[in-house]
Amino acid sequence: MKCKFCDNNAVIELRAYNLKLCDEHFISFIENRVEKTIRKYKLFNREEKILIGISGGKDSLNTAYILNKLQYNVEGIYIDLGIGEYSERSKGKVLNFSEKTGIKIHIYNIKEDFGMGITEIARILHRKPCSVCGVIKRYILNRFAYEHGFSVIATGHNLDDEVATLFSNVLSWQEGYLARQNILLPQRDEKLVKKAKPLALISERESAAYALLRGIDYIKEECPNAHGATSKFYKHILNQIEERAPSTKLRFYLEFIRRGRRFFEQDTKEGETQLKPCEVCGFPTTRKVCQYCTIKKEIQKRRG
Ligand SMILES: [Zn+2]
Ligand SMILES: [Zn+2]
Numbered sequence: 001m002k003c004k005f006c007d008n009n010a011v012i013e014l015r016a017y018n019l020k021l022c023d024e025h026f027i028s029f030i031e032n033r034v035e036k037t038i039r040k041y042k043l044f045n046r047e048e049k050i051l052i053g054i055s056g057g058k059d060s061l062n063t064a065y066i067l068n069k070l071q072y073n074v075e076g077i078y079i080d081l082g083i084g085e086y087s088e089r090s091k092g093k094v095l096n097f098s099e100k101t102g103i104k105i106h107i108y109n110i111k112e113d114f115g116m117g118i119t120e121i122a123r124i125l126h127r128k129p130c131s132v133c134g135v136i137k138r139y140i141l142n143r144f145a146y147e148h149g150f151s152v153i154a155t156g157h158n159l160d161d162e163v164a165t166l167f168s169n170v171l172s173w174q175e176g177y178l179a180r181q182n183i184l185l186p187q188r189d190e191k192l193v194k195k196a197k198p199l200a201l202i203s204e205r206e207s208a209a210y211a212l213l214r215g216i217d218y219i220k221e222e223c224p225n226a227h228g229a230t231s232k233f234y235k236h237i238l239n240q241i242e243e244r245a246p247s248t249k250l251r252f253y254l255e256f257i258r259r260g261r262r263f264f265e266q267d268t269k270e271g272e273t274q275l276k277p278c279e280v281c282g283f284p285t286t287r288k289v290c291q292y293c294t295i296k297k298e299i300q301k302r303r304g
Helices: 023-040 058-071 084-101 118-124 129-147 157-169 175-179 204-214 228-243 247-271 292-304
Strands: 012-014 020-023 049-052 073-078 105-109 152-154 194-196
Touching: 012 073, 012 228, 020 023, 020 073, 023 058, 023 084, 023 118, 049 129, 058 073, 058 084, 058 204, 073 129, 084 105, 118 129, 118 292, 129 152, 157 175, 157 204, 157 228, 157 247, 175 247, 228 247
Parallel strands: 049 073, 049 152, 073 105, 152 194
Antiparallel strands: 012 020
């Protein structure tokens, strides 16, 4: 099997694009695709300070690596969630990556805010770890970006993540979520930094192959708290469809962005809940006190 663009042997076949590529041409294919996504969806430019939320997994490390390679102005933040050995190992990968690439990565430990890790917080509050974790990560990313002068937060969401979310939102017609799902989430408030997903058109498999060929060492096991997540089941089904009909995932997602999304956006615009400053921390929320401050207060109360 020969590469489509040169005489070298192909190392990967991309059925969605009907392409067989050698390692060099695959690497440039991915990097070009990310650059095109950034331009087409006007995610950010080279003057902006970009903060990347880094977990130690392949997608966030690839995001940092590719944006840095494309000469964007990037720094990362690793949020230590205190999930035992899993957090220790992922932090190790992140520090290693930072040292190898020279990309600056801030370390933020949630124990400084709560005196404990996510698993304990969730147990005390009788909530699912993933929902508490999502709230806390989003809040810290935004506050850190805002306070340190970053104009955009980039996350490592890949095509499979996006398609699984879209699929789930369509199955239950979650109009509000559908209206907000996009490659770029613009700034809605002075203290709410815009968010971008530069890897939104790169599949999970392409991302894994890219990390492998670039020698990026990432944490392969998933978070122990995410075990049995519905999104995994949806990804599995979508891959079966993709197997039968290559490029379905890409088409489903892109046609939603191009044509479907706006209908939900129009419908929800009038009813969109107004953001106001949280009475405790001053960051925008739809409630009186934001979810982060509510969790923090609750934890302090229980600890006495
Ligand atoms: Zn080639
Ligand atoms: Zn607050």
